[in-house]
Structures are given as structure tokens and as C-alpha cells.
Amino acid sequence: QILYLKPPWTLANLLKCYKKHWMAVFGYVVPRSLLSTIECLSKHLYADKPFDSSTVRILLQESKKLLHAFSTRSDYNGVLPQAYAEVTKLCETLGEVRAALIEQDLSEDIMVLSENAACEKMEATTPSLQSTEEKELHPSFHAAQENRHQEIWSVLEGVWNTMNLYSVELFQKLDPSAVTMAAKASFEEAFLGLQKLLAAVKDIREGIGR
Numbered sequence: 001q002i003l004y005l006k007p008p009w010t011l012a013n014l015l016k017c018y019k020k021h022w023m024a025v026f027g028y029v030v031p032r033s034l035l036s037t038i039e040c041l042s043k044h045l046y047a048d049k050p051f052d053s054s055t056v057r058i059l060l061q062e063s064k065k066l067l068h069a070f071s072t073r074s075d076y077n078g079v080l081p082q083a084y085a086e087v088t089k090l091c092e093t094l095g096e097v098r099a100a101l102i103e104q105d106l107s108e109d110i111m112v113l114s115e116n117a118a119c120e121k122m123e124a125t126t127p128s129l130q131s132t133e134e135k136e137l138h139p140s141f142h143a144a145q146e147n148r149h150q151e152i153w154s155v156l157e158g159v160w161n162t163m164n165l166y167s168v169e170l171f172q173k174l175d176p177s178a179v180t181m182a183a184k185a186s187f188e189e190a191f192l193g194l195q196k197l198l199a200a201v202k203d204i205r206e207g208i209g210r
Contacts, residue, residue: 015042030069037062053098060091102169102193106160159200166194 004020005013018026018038027035040062044055051059067084077079 012042015045022083029073030066034066034069037066041066053094057091057094060087060094063087064091099193102162102165103196146164156204159197159204163194163197163201166197170194 004017009017015038019035019042022032041059044051044059064084064087066088067080070076071080071084151176174191
């Protein structure tokens with residue numbers, strides 16, 4: 001009789017009911033600080049704009065916090081553990097997708113770098129058929145070399161940016177407050193990615209040395 005919105009509820013209705021009755025009802029069942037979780041879910045789920053992967057990750061983590069809090073009261077006839085398992089599965093899937101995208105970007109960077117290294121080697125081993133006088137007649141030669149250097153620098157910058165991305169992922173996982181059931185898998189993926197990146201950087205250094 002006193003409900004803000006009567007059933008049947010949509011998710012939007014439920015979130016509104018949570019906020020309306022939080023202090024009087026739900027705040028006595030779960031920690032009141034979780035109101036920020038309700039507000040986060042309500043804000044992002046109905047913002048009428050597409051999500052990026054970071055936002056989805058936050059929403060899944062906040063959902064898990066809420067479900068875990070209510071699990072201390074009851075399993076709600078088995079519905080709550082099932083919901084928690086589904087959200088955990090989504091977290092794991094998102095982690096796999098993010099890792100795959102990062103690995104794909106890294107592979108593309110390494111492929112471009114390998115092609116550039118092969119071109120550099122070919123240029124180094126191709127005998128020059130131009131005399132000093134002929135080179136002086138072609139000022140575009142120096143411009144082409146400058147463009148080549150800029151292209152190589154761009155590739156190295158791409159590798160560096162990828163390494164920074166892995167580092168951000170790694171240190172995020174080391175934050176104890178952000179650790180979830182899915183965090184361990186994501187941490188391992190980030191670590192394996194760093195190992196691959198270290199191997200790629202080693203190859204780059206050896207190539208530069210040669």
C-alpha cells in the first residue's frame with residue numbers, strides 16, 4: 001500500500017523504489033553506503049548513450065557488490081546466486097574480450113614493426129647505384145629518408161602506448177579495493193600480455209643493435 005511504484009516492475013522501476021525507500025527499508029538490510037551503487041546503476045543504465053568497456057566493467061562490479069550484500073540476508077530461493085553467477089560470467093567474458101582486443105592491437109603493431117625492419121634490412125643490403133653527384137640532383141631523397149624515420153618513430157610510439165596500456169591494466173588489478181572474482185583471470189591475462197610485449201621489445205632492441 002505504501003510502495004512508491006507497484007508491481008510488475010521494470011529494472012528502472014526497481015532502481016527508483018530502491019532510492020525512494022532506501023533509508024526507511026533497504027538501509028536496514030544492507031549497508032547504507034550502497035546507495036551510491038544504486039545511483040551509479042540508475043545513472044548509467046538510463047543515460048541514453050552507448051557504453052564503453054570501462055563503463056560496462058564498472059556496472060558489472062557495482063551489480064556484484066549489490067547482489068553480494070543482499071546474499072547475506074537470503075538466497076531468495078536460489079535466484080540471487082544464479083544472478084550473481086551470471087554477472088560473474090559477464091565480467092569474465094568482458095575481461096577476455098578486452099584482453100583479446102589489446103593482444104590484437106599488439107600483434108598489429110609487431111607486424112608493422114617487422115615489415116618495417118625487413119624494409120630497413122633490404123635498404124641496408126641493396127647496393128647504391130647512385131653517385132654523390134646523382135644524389136645531389138635528387139633533393140627528394142633526403143625528404144623520403146625523413147619520412148621513413150618518422151614512420152619508424154610512429155611504430156615505436158605505438159608499441160610504447162601499448163606497453164603503457166598493459167601497465168595501467170596491471171596496476172589496476174593490484175588495487176585491493178578493485179579485486180573481484182574475475183580480477184584474477186584478468187590479472188593473469190595482463191601479465192601474459194606484458195611477457196609477450198617484453199619479448200617484442202627485446203627483438204626491437206636486438207634489431208636496433210644490428
